[in-house]
Amino acid sequence: MSTRKVVVIPGDGIGTEITEAAQVVLDKVAKKAGLKLEFSLAYAGGAAIDRNGVPLPEETLSLVKNCDAVLLGAVGGPKWDSVSPDIRPEKAILGLRKALGLYANLRPIRVSEILTDYSPLKSEIVAGADILIVRELTGGIYFGEKCESETADGVEQAWDKELYSVPEISRIVRMACEAAAKRKGRVTSVDKANVLASSRLWRRVAEGTVKNYAGIELNHMYVDNCAMQLVLAPKKFDVIVTSNLFGDILSDEAAVIAGSIGMIPSASIGDGPGLYEPIHGSAPDIAGQGLANPIGTILSTAMLLRYSLNELVAADKIEQAVDKVLAKGYRTQDLYKAGLTKVSTEEMGRLVAEHI
Numbered sequence: 001m002s003t004r005k006v007v008v009i010p011g012d013g014i015g016t017e018i019t020e021a022a023q024v025v026l027d028k029v030a031k032k033a034g035l036k037l038e039f040s041l042a043y044a045g046g047a048a049i050d051r052n053g054v055p056l057p058e059e060t061l062s063l064v065k066n067c068d069a070v071l072l073g074a075v076g077g078p079k080w081d082s083v084s085p086d087i088r089p090e091k092a093i094l095g096l097r098k099a100l101g102l103y104a105n106l107r108p109i110r111v112s113e114i115l116t117d118y119s120p121l122k123s124e125i126v127a128g129a130d131i132l133i134v135r136e137l138t139g140g141i142y143f144g145e146k147c148e149s150e151t152a153d154g155v156e157q158a159w160d161k162e163l164y165s166v167p168e169i170s171r172i173v174r175m176a177c178e179a180a181a182k183r184k185g186r187v188t189s190v191d192k193a194n195v196l197a198s199s200r201l202w203r204r205v206a207e208g209t210v211k212n213y214a215g216i217e218l219n220h221m222y223v224d225n226c227a228m229q230l231v232l233a234p235k236k237f238d239v240i241v242t243s244n245l246f247g248d249i250l251s252d253e254a255a256v257i258a259g260s261i262g263m264i265p266s267a268s269i270g271d272g273p274g275l276y277e278p279i280h281g282s283a284p285d286i287a288g289q290g291l292a293n294p295i296g297t298i299l300s301t302a303m304l305l306r307y308s309l310n311e312l313v314a315a316d317k318i319e320q321a322v323d324k325v326l327a328k329g330y331r332t333q334d335l336y337k338a339g340l341t342k343v344s345t346e347e348m349g350r351l352v353a354e355h356i
């Protein structure tokens with residue numbers, strides 16, 4: 001069997017400890033499945049600003065362009081808050097997404113029975129909710145033309161442009177339809193078509209694209225209403241497809257409904273190697289203390305196996321192992337309650353590996 005190359009980018013803050021824990025799990029599952037993985041380490045974000053003066057060095061770019069998949073921790077932190085906007089740590093993530101053509105970001109929000117109690121919502125509202133957010137990732141206002149500062153009629157102003165083309169919209173809607181076909185077959189397209197021209201095009205293209213998928217049911221929802229429906233009736237959703245900015249906001253909201261942002265993985269995919277990362281940030285306040293929850297990153301390795309390496313059984317094994325460890329009462333400090341067993345980041349990684 002050929003060797004598959006995985007580039008690990010720990011990033012900043014808790015990035016190092018969570019990717020280390022996840023690698024222990026990935027190693028174990030690879031051994032069991034007879035899969036040969038070759039890991040290489042790369043720098044991005046604040047760590048790269050400190051080493052190379054830029055958030056996304058050329059050597060990192062060339063490594064990721066020549067691998068099968070990328071595992072990323074998190075980037076950013078107050079240390080780099082005052083650097084100039086064009087070398088902010090976040091630029092590394094945006095640069096990686098653009099360089100690898102990662103136009104689709106999949107964020108599955110599953111409310112496991114074990115964690116229902118952690119949701120800020122009542123159990124009867126959230127129990128059983130299972131949503132897949134499909135966020136457009138290389139277009140829209142994130143990548144549109146922008147102006148940091150200009151003067152018009154003697155007043156300073158700044159602006160960002162939201163632009164979507166028909167191919168950008170149709171490919172992300174196709175991705176959502178294909179995902180929905182393996183789920184409950186329902187796609188909710190989220191926009192602000194009552195105000196924005198780009199949203200009216202989005203709605204029109206979504207309509208036309210879904211017509212090619214027999215059995216997929218499409219409904220449209222304004223983003224403000226969607227934010228409200230997510231807390232009122234999260235169980236009504238199956239797949240949500242939306243723009244880069246709306247997807248960013250709605251996925252944080254949905255994650256916290258599921259009990260903890262520390263548990264949610266993500267896959268960013270396109271035509272080349274995929275990038276896998278938890279959806280939380282670098283949490284510099286708890287970095288290096290073994291307090292971080294590595295499960296979002298561990299579950300991201302399951303997505304890596306599924307989407308980039310086509311190792312479906314190995315992916316399922318990781319998800320099952322996480323469920324078993326949680327069912328036995330092991331928790332990192334963020335989810336710890338009296339009567340359960342508190343473990344460190346590293347111990348959580350080892351426990352999940354042991355349950356594979």
Ligand code: IPM
Pocket residue numbers: 090093094248279
């Ligand atoms: C995310 C993050 C990023 C985004 C930041 C770090 C640029 O919030 O992946 O959701 O806004 O896309």
Ligand code: MN
Pocket residue numbers: 248249252
């Ligand atoms: Mn975000």
